[in-house]
Amino acid sequence: MSVAEEQVSGPATFKRRGRFRPGDAVLYVVTLLAAISGVVLLTLITREVLADAWPAMDRFGLKFLTTQAWDQNKELFGARSFIFGTAVTSFGALLLATPISIAIALFLTELAPRWIRSVVGPLVELLAAVPSVVLGLWGILVLGPFVTGTLEPALHNALGWLPLFGPARPVSSSMFAAILILTIMIVPIVSSICRELFLGVPSELKDGALALGATRWEMVRGVVFPYARAGIAAAMILGLGRAIGEAIAVTQVIGNSVAINADLFAPGDTLASRIAGQYQGADTALQLSSLVYLAVILLVFSLVTNIMAQIVVRRVAGRHQV
Amino acid sequence: MRVFAKRRKRFLGGISVLLVAASAVAALSVSGAQARSSAGELKGAGATFPAPLIAVWQQRYEAAKDVKITYNPIGSGGGITAITNKTVDFGASDAPLTQDQFSACKGCVQLPWVLSATAVMYNIPGAPNNLRITGAIVADIYLGRITKWNDPKIQRINRGFTLPNQTITPVYRSDSSGTTYNFTSYLNTAKPEWKSRIGKGTTVNWPAGVGARGSSGVSGVISRTEGAIGYADIAYALKNKLKFFSVRNRAGNFARPGLVGIKAAAQADRKFSPTNELSIVNPPPGKRFRKAYPICTYSYVLLRIQSEQAALLKPFVTWALTSGQAYGPALVFQPVPKYVVDRGKATLRRVHP
Amino acid sequence: MEADQNASQIFRTERIGRRKLVNRLVEVAATVSALLAVAVLVLLIGSVAKRGAGAISIDFLTKTPVINTGFGEPQPSGIANAIVGTAIIVGLAVLMALPVGVLTAIYLNELAPPRVASVLTLALDVLNGIPAIVIGIFVFVFLVVGHGQTAWKGGFALAILMLPIVARSTQEVLALVPSSLREASLALGAARWRTTLSVVLPQAVGGIVTGATLATARVAGETAPLLFTSSLVADDIRTNPNEALESMPMFIFKSAEQADPALHEQAWGAALVLIAFILITSLLARAFAARSRRRLLGER
Numbered sequence: 008m009s010v011a012e013e014q015v016s017g018p019a020t021f022k023r024r025g026r027f028r029p030g031d032a033v034l035y036v037v038t039l040l041a042a043i044s045g046v047v048l049l050t051l052i053t054r055e056v057l058a059d060a061w062p063a064m065d066r067f068g069l070k071f072l073t074t075q076a077w078d079q080n081k082e083l084f085g086a087r088s089f090i091f092g093t094a095v096t097s098f099g100a101l102l103l104a105t106p107i108s109i110a111i112a113l114f115l116t117e118l119a120p121r122w123i124r125s126v127v128g129p130l131v132e133l134l135a136a137v138p139s140v141v142l143g144l145w146g147i148l149v150l151g152p153f154v155t156g157t158l159e160p161a162l163h164n165a166l167g168w169l170p171l172f173g174p175a176r177p178v179s180s181s182m183f184a185a186i187l188i189l190t191i192m193i194v195p196i197v198s199s200i201c202r203e204l205f206l207g208v209p210s211e212l213k214d215g216a217l218a219l220g221a222t223r224w225e226m227v228r229g230v231v232f233p234y235a236r237a238g239i240a241a242a243m244i245l246g247l248g249r250a251i252g253e254a255i256a257v258t259q260v261i262g263n264s265v266a267i268n269a270d271l272f273a274p275g276d277t278l279a280s281r282i283a284g285q286y287q288g289a290d291t292a293l294q295l296s297s298l299v300y301l302a303v304i305l306l307v308f309s310l311v312t313n314i315m316a317q318i319v320v321r322r323v324a325g326r327h328q329v
Numbered sequence: 330m331r332v333f334a335k336r337r338k339r340f341l342g343g344i345s346v347l348l349v350a351a352s353a354v355a356a357l358s359v360s361g362a363q364a365r366s367s368a369g370e371l372k373g374a375g376a377t378f379p380a381p382l383i384a385v386w387q388q389r390y391e392a393a394k395d396v397k398i399t400y401n402p403i404g405s406g407g408g409i410t411a412i413t414n415k416t417v418d419f420g421a422s423d424a425p426l427t428q429d430q431f432s433a434c435k436g437c438v439q440l441p442w443v444l445s446a447t448a449v450m451y452n453i454p455g456a457p458n459n460l461r462i463t464g465a466i467v468a469d470i471y472l473g474r475i476t477k478w479n480d481p482k483i484q485r486i487n488r489g490f491t492l493p494n495q496t497i498t499p500v501y502r503s504d505s506s507g508t509t510y511n512f513t514s515y516l517n518t519a520k521p522e523w524k525s526r527i528g529k530g531t532t533v534n535w536p537a538g539v540g541a542r543g544s545s546g547v548s549g550v551i552s553r554t555e556g557a558i559g560y561a562d563i564a565y566a567l568k569n570k571l572k573f574f575s576v577r578n579r580a581g582n583f584a585r586p587g588l589v590g591i592k593a594a595a596q597a598d599r600k601f602s603p604t605n606e607l608s609i610v611n612p613p614p615g616k617r618f619r620k621a622y623p624i625c626t627y628s629y630v631l632l633r634i635q636s637e638q639a640a641l642l643k644p645f646v647t648w649a650l651t652s653g654q655a656y657g658p659a660l661v662f663q664p665v666p667k668y669v670v671d672r673g674k675a676t677l678r679r680v681h682p
Numbered sequence: 683m684e685a686d687q688n689a690s691q692i693f694r695t696e697r698i699g700r701r702k703l704v705n706r707l708v709e710v711a712a713t714v715s716a717l718l719a720v721a722v723l724v725l726l727i728g729s730v731a732k733r734g735a736g737a738i739s740i741d742f743l744t745k746t747p748v749i750n751t752g753f754g755e756p757q758p759s760g761i762a763n764a765i766v767g768t769a770i771i772v773g774l775a776v777l778m779a780l781p782v783g784v785l786t787a788i789y790l791n792e793l794a795p796p797r798v799a800s801v802l803t804l805a806l807d808v809l810n811g812i813p814a815i816v817i818g819i820f821v822f823v824f825l826v827v828g829h830g831q832t833a834w835k836g837g838f839a840l841a842i843l844m845l846p847i848v849a850r851s852t853q854e855v856l857a858l859v860p861s862s863l864r865e866a867s868l869a870l871g872a873a874r875w876r877t878t879l880s881v882v883l884p885q886a887v888g889g890i891v892t893g894a895t896l897a898t899a900r901v902a903g904e905t906a907p908l909l910f911t912s913s914l915v916a917d918d919i920r921t922n923p924n925e926a927l928e929s930m931p932m933f934i935f936k937s938a939e940q941a942d943p944a945l946h947e948q949a950w951g952a953a954l955v956l957i958a959f960i961l962i963t964s965l966l967a968r969a970f971a972a973r974s975r976r977r978l979l980g981e982r
Contacts, residue, residue, distance in 0.1 A: 034875035035793055041785030042794070045805040045849075048842060052812065052820045059823040078534040079505075080527075110715035118712055127716055134723045136960055138903025140931045141730065141953045144938040148946060149729050152553070178498045178539050178554040191722060198719075222705035252813025255905045255931075259938060263503035263540030274539045279815045279906075284542065286909040287403035287504050291429065294532075302819045306812065313811030317804070374914055399916040416830040416914060542939055549941035569941045 053306075060303045063296035071300060077265050077281075084297035086304055088265045092275040093308070096182055096257065097250040099271070100189035105243055108194050112201035113227060128202070135195035143259030146188045151179030151260060154187065159272055173270035180262030183271040185280075188256050193246035200242035204235040241319040248312035252305065254279035278305040369641045374401040375408020375421030376507045377544040379443040379628045381564040383421070385656045386649055394648075396641055402543065406505020406531050412437060412631045418638045419646070420631035423507025424531050425606040436634045438680070440605045440673040441627035442649055444595060445662045446586035447511050448563040448573040449624070452551050453478060453493065461486045461583045462574040464519025464611070464623065470558060471499045471516070472523065473537035478556060486577075500550050500559030503540030505531045511610065511626040512560045518611040560624075563587075564660045578623045579614040590622030591663040597621065601672055605629070627665070632680055639682040646677055730953050737951025746918050747933075747948070759944075761952050763919045767833065767927030771912060772902050774837030774923060775844055780894050782841075783848030790849070791856040792878055810846035814906040817842050822910035831914050831926040839907035844897045851893025855886040858975070888974030895967040899960045905931035930956045 057064075063071065063084065074085020111131060115124050159175035166172045208231050216226040232239075262274020263284050276284070278301050285298055373383075380402040387398045403411075405422035412420030413434045426439055449467060451460070466482055469475040475482065479492040502509045513529035527533050541550045544561035548569045551557040563586040566573045575583035584590045597612035609625050612618040630649075636642055650673045654664035665673075745760030786806070790799045821839040859882050867877040908929055915928040930952055937949035 028873040028875065030873050030875035034788075034878060038785045038789035038793060041782045042789040042802050044782050044786065044845065045802060045809050048845075049805055049809055051824070052816070055820055055824045056816070076534055077532070079532045080530040081534075107715045107719065110712040111719055114712040114716040118709055119716075127720055130723055131716070131719050133961070134719065134726075136899070136964055137726065138905070138931060138956060138960065140903065140905045140934045140938075141957060142726070144934055144949055144953055145726055145729055147938055149725075174496075176498065177496060177556050178500075178550065180539050180550070191726075194719060222701050224705040224708040225701065227708075248811055252815065254813065254815035255935065259935075263542075264538070265534060266537070279813060282815050282819060283906060283909060284503055284540075285505070286913065287407035287542075292433065299819060299823060302816050306816050309811055309813055309816070310808065313808055316811075317807060372914075372916075397916075397918075401914045403914070411914065414828055414830065545940040545942070549939060552941055565941070 056299055056302055056306060060296060060299040063293060063300040064303075066293070067297075067300075071297070072304070075265065075267060077297075079291060079294055082291075082293055084294065084300075086278065086301055088267050089276055089278045089281050089301060090304070091267050092182065092261070093251055093277040093279070093305075095271075095275070096185045096189055096261070096277055097247055099182075099186040100193055100250045101243060101247050103186065103190040104193045104197055104246060107190070108197035108242070108246075109201055109239065111194070111198040112205050113231075115198075115202050116205040117223060117227065131195055132199055133195075134191065135199075139192065139253060139256040140259075142188055142191065143256035146184060146256060146260040147179070150187060151184055154181070154184050155179045159183070163272075170269040171271050173272050176272050178262070178274070180260055180274050181272045182261060182268075182275040184260040185257045185275075185277070186271070188260055189250045189253060192253060192256065193249050196249055197242045197246040200245065201235070201239060204238040204242070205231055208234050237319055237322060241316050244312050244316040244319065248309055248316065251312065252279055252309050254283040258283045278302075278308070369395075369638075370397045370399065371419065371638060371641055371645060372399045372417045373408075373419040373421060374403055374411040374417045375631070376405040376423050376628055377402040378405075378423045378445065378447075378508050378511075378562045378626075379421055379662070380544070381562070381568070381660045382443055382653075382657055382662045385660070386653050389653070389656065390645060390648060394644070396645065398645070402545075404502070404504040404531075404543065405507030405510065408631060409434075409505075412633065415633070418636065418642060421628060422631060423626050423628045424510035425602075425604065425629060426631070431604070434631075434633075437631055438605070438634055438676055439629040439631050440646075440676045441607055441665060441669050442630045442646065442673060443628040443657070443662055444591060444665050444669075445625070445628070445657075446563050446591050446594075446622050447508055447515075447560050447624045447626065448566040448586045449558065449560050449576060450548070450551050450566045450571040450573045451559075452555055452557045452571065453495065454555055456490060456492070456572065458572045459575045459585060460490065460572070461577070463577045464515060467558075467576075468516045468520035468523045470497055471501070471535065471537060472526075473499075486583075495556040498554050498557040499535075499538030500547050500554075500557050501535045501538055501540055502532075502543070502547060502560075504542050506544075507531060507626075507628065508544060508561060509533065511624060514608070514610045515624045564662070567661065576623055578618065578621050579611060580619050580621070581614070582619055584620055584622040586622045586624070586661070588658055588661060588663050589620050591625050591661075593618055593621035594623065594625040595663065595666060599666075599668060605672060605676060607669075627669075632677075634679055634681070636680060637682055639680050643677050643680055647674060650674070727957070730950060730957055733947065734950035734952075734954030737947045738954065742948075742951055743955070759948060761930065761933060761948065761955070763915075763917065764928045764930045764933040764952060765955070766919050766921060767912075767915070768902060768929045768931075770921060770923060770927055771833050771836045771908070771929055772840065772898060774834050775840035775901060776894060776898055778838060778841035779844035779848055779897070780890075783845050783894075784852050784890060786845075786849040787852035787856055788878060788883075791853050792882070793874075806846045806849055809842070810850075814843060814904055815909075818907040818910045821907065826911055831910075831912055833912050833923045833925065833927040836908045836912035836926075836929070837923070839911055840901045840904060843904060843907065844901050847897040847900065848890075848893055851896065852886065852890050855889025855893065856882065858889070858979070859885045888977075889971065892967045892971040892974065895963055895970075899963040899967070902963075903931055903956055903960055905935050908932050909935075 072086050072090065074083065075087040076083040076085045115128050119127065155175060155177060162172045163175055212230045213226055216230045221229065257277055258280035261276060261280055263276050264274040265276065266273065268275065282298055282301055383400050387400060391397050405424045408420035408422045409426065409430055411417040426434065426437065431437060449462065462483065466475060476497055478495045478497055484492055510529060510531045513527065513533055517524040517529050539550060541547045544565045547559045547561050548565045548571060551559045551571055552569055573586065575585050578584050594609050594612050596617055597609040598607045601607060607627050611623045612621045630646060632642060650665065650670045657664055742760045743765065744762050746763045747759045790802060817839050821835055825835045863881055864877055867881045908931060912926040912929060913932055915926050920927055934949045934952050937945040
């Protein structure tokens with residue numbers, strides 16, 4: 008940044024050469040204290056969460072990750088169902104959301120006339136502003152019945168040979184409903200990032216392809232996608248991170264079951280959703296500790312996706328500074 | 330220079346807006362921290378099972394004694410946690426505290442103060458109310474063994490109505506629930522396989538079905554889902570106009586969860602445990618229990634022996650045990666027997682500030 | 683050469699029909715996707731508006747919910763306590779996050795050596811990516827267990843969510859302030875701190891307010907942090923930050939899973955109020971941001 012460079016030369020050295028200004032020192036200390044709050048919070052969060060998960064970690068160890076149980080009577084808790092549920096719902100939502108988001112970004116950058124762009128663009132971003140609890144409310148009362156009544160039978164009739172699409176169930180809570188809700192949540196994120204990326208593709212490259220006689224789709228496939236490939240990856244990772252961490256909307260529509268099913272229309276549960284579901288109180292110290300253990304696993308997952316996204320973003324930024 | 334001054338004014342303007350807003354928040358908070366308008370306040374949290382009756386108590390007691398009662402129906406587990414963590418003045422739980430919970434609570438007592446039944450509700454389109462069912466069948470349904478309503482076992486005892494070929498969706502409590510404790514205690518006695526495989530508790534490892542939060546949540550899912558079956562206090566079935574089963578008792582009769590059935594079942598246990606526990610699930614066969622409904626339970630209030638609010642708590646709990654019971658029958662809460670009232674009063678004497 | 687041969691192979695005119703068809707299909711797919719997204723949004727907002735409008739009334743906004751006891755007794759019910767509670771909790775969150783965020787941004791943008799700045803910025807980015815439910819659990823085990831729920835603990839959890847957003851947006855605004863202003867002030871003999879507080883900051887106030895407003899709008903709808911910190915609430919209007927207060931998102935969350943359709947209607951009404959607040963705030967903030975950005979850049 009330009010300001011940092013100023014410190015090396017120019018008027019800023021006035022400070023070092025000139026009188027000692029106590030005000031400068033005060034400002035420096037105060038703002039430094041504020042700035043390290045981020046680091047302090049991160050350390051605190053990690054430490055507290057690990058400390059409270061410790062009784063469960065000590066008792067179950069890494070077997071916790073492969074145990075499918077949430078049984079207070081037998082004092083047996085395990086995260087396997089929830090890791091499965093998190094993986095299925097998040098990747099399922101990513102699978103649905105990525106093509107839709109890329110398509111929307113393409114529409115907004117290549118196809119739409121300016122006036123449509125200025126209307127549709129903000130509308131898609133508006134979707135991101137809807138609170139997750141409202142999406143969950145809509146999911147329970149509007150989307151749920153529609154899915155059970157119309158979508159599930161249709162999918163079962165068309166693709167019922169896949170174990171993913173079992174017979175339609177009368178209950179509206181299912182992993183499929185959670186996937187749909189999560190898709191709605193991550194489409195705005197991924198599409199707005201892709202939109203920025205596609206706008207950043209140098210027009211000479213695009214015009215060159217068109218001049219060679221490529222159709223617009225061929226231009227997109229041959230120029231825009233390769234150019235934006237890393238950025239699209241980063242957008243997908245960010246969307247995935249968002250889906251992994253969503254607790255409220257998911258817990259409202261997923262059915263809170265510990266069973267593991269291939270059938271998407273069965274109920275399930277995710278890490279974030281199970282933590283949210285038990286907010287009213289855990290009976291025993293071990294149950295609370297297991298709950299915090301789930302939070303530790305969730306924290307690890309989201310940190311990994313976050314850092315991966317950061318790496319990809321920084322690599323993209325570096326490459327494009329040519 | 331003029332530009333500079335204008336900028337400073339705008340800056341100061343911005344700062345003062347923020348300050349005004351901040352002091353408004355602070356002023357609101359400070360005024361809120363002052364004394365309440367009523368003479369006193371009691372905070373409670375816990376089971377959803379007695380919540381309909383406690384809601385009536387809240388109104389009547391405040392009108393009579395000018396003491397405000399707050400109650401959060403978050404489930405029996407939540408009530409136990411809340412009283413253990415001292416975030417409330419009283420807790421409520423249908424599941425009696427275990428030894429471990431007593432030691433974690435450090436100086437808590439429980440006493441039964443409400444008596445009612447857990448209804449087994451269903452949503453079968455076109456079916457009449459009070460279809461018949463047995464405990465073994467319910468256990469099989471929740472084990473995932475019986476999956477269709479027209480299963481011969483169910484049809485056999487319901488000759489008056491042809492059951493549809495509809496998938497059964499069992500609904501259970503996903504939160505920590507005393508009603509679950511009551512329901513699973515009953516299933517333990519109804520089917521030995523349930524006892525060995527699943528057991529009883531406020532949360533168990535449900536092999537099949539869908540979870541919902543709170544008795545309200547369970548009622549909600551059932552009313553929205555065709556073919557669903559679930560359990561909650563009878564008051565919720567009546568409030569949400571859900572149909573419920575007549576369940577076979579040990580005497581061989583199919584009993585309904587009404588005041589008569591509850592009163593008969595209450596006779597099954599008159600002997601308090603050292604911690605005031607009474608278990609009236611699945612009463613034995615015998616003339617006294619002909620009409621007993623097999624899934625009844627007491628619900629307990631949880632108090633700390635040493636409680637700052639003792640001066641307000643003791644009159645309230647005494648009132649609840651005596652005058653408060655009169656509001657029960659309208660919501661299918663059977664007034665507790667005299668020996669329960671006496672025991673409760675004796676336990677209350679131990680509570681002090 | 684090879685490339686030419688390939689190029690002429692791809693762009694052979696005999697295959698132009700098929701290529702045009704594929705192109706057309708993709709264009710249609712893209713358009714349909716965009717329209718699908720818009721349709722979902724319209725359906726969503728439409729549902730909230732249609733179902734919520736019926737619940738809105740002066741009573742709804744000024745009365746408090748009373749549990750529907752017995753069978754069908756009419757009770758006054760509204761969300762006044764939730765509105766007041768959200769105002770207090772979010773207000774406390776802003777009070778906690780705004781100063782720390784602005785000071786952080788000042789440090790990172792004006793005073794920090796570049797290496798330190800990038801490490802601290804990374805920390806803030808990581809903090810931003812932590813799910814709200816984990817923040818809620820953290821505040822629960824750190825502050826609530828053994829001590830009880832209070833509104834300010836809920837505000838604290840929301841403040842942790844707001845901090846990276848406020849810091850980042852303030853940084854962006856500070857970077858927009860022309861360095862010539864800083865240089866001029868320093869050249870005139872003003873101390874660093876004087877320059878920052880009296881010259882740079884006033885220029886950035888508009889952007890700071892915008893950033894804070896956007897962060898507030900986002901955080902007003904968060905439920906997960908409040909689940910553990912402010913959920914055991916009374917049903918009348920309370921203003922004491924030292925006890926748990928009802929909030930709009932919690933009210934919607936609890937009412938959505940009830941069986942009573944009357945409570946569903948209340949949930950829709952509350953959702954409508956919440957969305958209206960968030961949308962209007964966001965739109966106003968963005969309009970204000972555009973205006974102040976133009977003014978800032980125009981004065982160069």
